[in-house]
Structures are given as C-alpha cells and as structure tokens.
Amino acid sequence: MDDAAVLKQRGYIMGINLGEGSYAKVKSAYSERLKFNVAVKIIDRKKAPKDFLEKFLPREIEILAMLNHRSIVKTYEIFETSDGKVYIVMELGVQGDLLEFIKTRGALHEDDARKKFHQLSSAIKYCHDLDIVHRDLKCENLLLDKDFNIKLSDFGFSKRCLRDDSGRLTLSKTFCGSAAYAAPEVLQGIPYQPKVYDIWSLGVILYIMVCGSMPYDDSNIKKMLRIQKEHRVNFPLSKHLTGECKDLIYRMLQPDVNRRLHIDEILSHCWVQPKTRGLSSAAINKEGECSRGAEPSWTPETPDRKSATKVEPREEARPETEPETKPEEETLPVQVSRQSDTTGLNGEPLSKETEEEALPQPSETHT
Known part of the structure; x- marks a missing residue:
C-alpha cells in the first residue's frame, strides 16, 4: 500500500508534503480521532543508512x-508496516519554525524573546533532569504553535547520558548538529559534556532571537573557533539590548566548560525571571544571579553584521540516525514529542552525518 492508504487505515487523511530527504519525508495529515491536523514523519528503512537504522532511530524512538512536556512537540503514535516503513505521528507546528519567523519579522523584542526562551529552557531542563540531551538545538528545530509558543522538535541526535561508577556523566565524542550552533569543544573534537554542549547552543539561539543575526560566521571554522575561544561576543548597537540580556548570552557562550552556565542557572538568571525584569542597572554575578555591584563583561558592541533575514540557515553535520528492529506491523503507542528530523519543514533536507571523533573539516560541518 502507498502512504496515503496506510495512513487512511490508521485514521489519518494525508495532506501536503512538508519536507523530504533521501530516506524520510514529512507529510501533514488530518487525524479523524484527534480532530486536528498532525505531522507524519515517514522513514523508509530500505533507503536509510545502516548507522541510522542500528543506532540513531531506536535511540530516538525510545526517547520520544x-x-x-508542553514545550516539546508531542508524539501521538509510532507504528511500522511490514514493508519496512516507520510512521511517527507528531504535533504540527502550524506557524512554522523560529528561523523562518525571525527571517520574516526580524529580531524579537526582549519581552517576546524572554517568553519563548523561558519555554525552551524549561523544555531543556525537563530533558536534562531525565539525563536526556538534545545535541541539535537550533532555530530550525524550534516550531511554533498557533499561539506562537515554542515547541522543541527533532530528537534525531538526542541520547540518554550514561554515568560512570562514581555517578558522573560520561563524555561524548560524537560531532552532532550544525557548526553555527556547535560549542568550541565539539568543533575541536574534544570529548565533551553533552548537557554543557546544549547550553552553548541555547546561547546562540537567544542571540539570534534578540539580534536577528548569527553570533559567529561559520564560513571559516578556524577563525570562528579562535573568536569563540577568546570569549568574544559582539552585539549590534542598533538593537539596544539590556545589560542583563547580553550578560546571559555572554555566560552561555562561555568557552570554559567549567564556567558555562547550567540550565538551572539560566532559569534563575535575572533576565529570565519576571520579578527582576526592572533591574536594568543591575549587574550579574558569576552564578548568573542579579547583584548590584559587579560589572558584566563582554566584547564592546560593533555595528550590525549580516542579518539572519539575509543569511541562509547553516546545514548541520549530523549522524545518520538509528534503526529499530520490530516485527512487521508492530505498533508502539507513544505519548511524547517531536517533529521533522531527516527533513526540514521548509522542504530542505537536513544533512545527517555519522559520528566523528576528530575535528570536522569545514566542508563536513556545513554546506
């Protein structure tokens, strides 16, 4: 049977194509049971790479x-047919993704950015508390519902963190995600703490939200890495950002992994906390909390650089996601969240790559 017939049997009326890659596609569909539109990701095992089928797909399905969580795209159903196709039925981001939103409307006002960033940070805290890391946080993976609330999607690179005998989280060696959002330790091929990597990506996302441009130019990885390691963060003068907002970004884009903020420190930061929004003259201490004495530090502001409305999103080097070994027609009921992974909702394929332990070359980290 074709996809439309399979979905019809399950109570879904297939709609338009939302995105397509080499071995997966995302379709819209109307659920007769739920009485609203959903997104259906369809993965063809016969076309998918072995590494994806054996590693990343099973891991993703387990995590989904x-x-x-209300700020994570819900997964309503996962099932597989006897001809090797996996169907993941998910919540539909009806307002598109955050990148397209910013490219269309420009940088967000701080109040709007604060609301959306708090939703995203809450979702990341939820994941981190479960020892789950996303490892592919970027604006394209932040979908917007009908009320423009953030819905975190695409767990194709996610994993459950392992702990050693002493209870400490083990390091990861996999290069995941997009070079533009990747932490310097990941770009260098250094074994990294996955939760700390997520925090760097959050810093890039917040910068894009309030500045409408990328904090670093990833067209030259070596140059970008040098600037990152010097802890240089330039803010456009024209955006008139508050000191608290710049301070939070600066502390998330901290190259020293031992000094980078943790998710709890982000959520308690004075810029994120509604009760302290009025402290425009307040400085922030090393723990990410407001104090009245210290001066926050960042690189002096520079004129506007290339705008995100003109810059095409950087494509990421991603591992080929995972498989799952299930008997034919086995159904896996789920109450979870996620949207497109191998294909973007704008129809552009998202390049997933296999794990890399060495420093990726620029040609491998972006296109």
Whole structure:
C-alpha cells in the first residue's frame, strides 16, 4: 500500500508534503480521532543508512516515548508496516519554525524573546533532569504553535547520558548538529559534556532571537573557533539590548566548560525571571544571579553584521540516525514529542552525518 492508504487505515487523511530527504519525508495529515491536523514523519528503512537504522532511530524512538512536556512537540503514535516503513505521528507546528519567523519579522523584542526562551529552557531542563540531551538545538528545530509558543522538535541526535561508577556523566565524542550552533569543544573534537554542549547552543539561539543575526560566521571554522575561544561576543548597537540580556548570552557562550552556565542557572538568571525584569542597572554575578555591584563583561558592541533575514540557515553535520528492529506491523503507542528530523519543514533536507571523533573539516560541518 502507498502512504496515503496506510495512513487512511490508521485514521489519518494525508495532506501536503512538508519536507523530504533521501530516506524520510514529512507529510501533514488530518487525524479523524484527534480532530486536528498532525505531522507524519515517514522513514523508509530500505533507503536509510545502516548507522541510522542500528543506532540513531531506536535511540530516538525510545526517547520520544519518554517525553511529555508542553514545550516539546508531542508524539501521538509510532507504528511500522511490514514493508519496512516507520510512521511517527507528531504535533504540527502550524506557524512554522523560529528561523523562518525571525527571517520574516526580524529580531524579537526582549519581552517576546524572554517568553519563548523561558519555554525552551524549561523544555531543556525537563530533558536534562531525565539525563536526556538534545545535541541539535537550533532555530530550525524550534516550531511554533498557533499561539506562537515554542515547541522543541527533532530528537534525531538526542541520547540518554550514561554515568560512570562514581555517578558522573560520561563524555561524548560524537560531532552532532550544525557548526553555527556547535560549542568550541565539539568543533575541536574534544570529548565533551553533552548537557554543557546544549547550553552553548541555547546561547546562540537567544542571540539570534534578540539580534536577528548569527553570533559567529561559520564560513571559516578556524577563525570562528579562535573568536569563540577568546570569549568574544559582539552585539549590534542598533538593537539596544539590556545589560542583563547580553550578560546571559555572554555566560552561555562561555568557552570554559567549567564556567558555562547550567540550565538551572539560566532559569534563575535575572533576565529570565519576571520579578527582576526592572533591574536594568543591575549587574550579574558569576552564578548568573542579579547583584548590584559587579560589572558584566563582554566584547564592546560593533555595528550590525549580516542579518539572519539575509543569511541562509547553516546545514548541520549530523549522524545518520538509528534503526529499530520490530516485527512487521508492530505498533508502539507513544505519548511524547517531536517533529521533522531527516527533513526540514521548509522542504530542505537536513544533512545527517555519522559520528566523528576528530575535528570536522569545514566542508563536513556545513554546506
């Protein structure tokens, strides 16, 4: 049977194509049971790479079945047919993704950015508390619902963190995600703490939200890495950002992994906290909390650089996601969240790559 017939049997009326890659596609569909539109990701095992089928897909499905948070795209159903196709039925981001939103409307006002960033940070805290890391946080993976609330999607690079005998989280060696959002330790091929990597990506996302441009130019990886390691963060003068907002970004884009903020420190930061929004003259201490004495530090502001409305999103080097070995027609009911992974909702394929332990070359980290 074709996809439309398979979905019809399950109570879904297939709609338009939302995106397509080499071995997966995302379709819209109307759910007769739920009485609203959903997104259906369809993965063809016969076309998918071995590394994806054996590693990343099973890991993703396992994690999707665990998640239940209002700021994470819901997964309603996962099932597989006897001809090797996997169907993941998810919540539809009806307003598109955050990148397109910013490219169309420009940088967000700080109040709007604060609301959306708080939603995203809450979702990341939920994941980190479960020892789940996303490892592909970027504006294209932040979908917007009908009320423009953030919905975190695409767990194709996610994993459950392992702990050693002493209870400490083990390091990861996999280069995941987009070079433009990747932390310097990941770009250098250094074994990294996955949760700390997520925090760097959050810093890039918040910068894009309030500045409408990328904090670093990833067209030259070596140059970008040098600027990152010097802890240089330039803010456009024209955006008139508050000191608290710049301070939070600066502390998330901290090259020293031992000094980079943790998710709890982000959520308690004075810029994120509604009760302290009026402290425009307040400085922030090293723990990310407001204080009245210290001066926050960042690189002096520079004139506007290239705008995100003109810059095409950087494509990421991603591992080929995972498989799952299930008997034919086995159904896996789920109450979770996620949207497109191998294909973007704008129809552009998202390049997933296999794990890399060495420093990726520029040609491997972006296109």
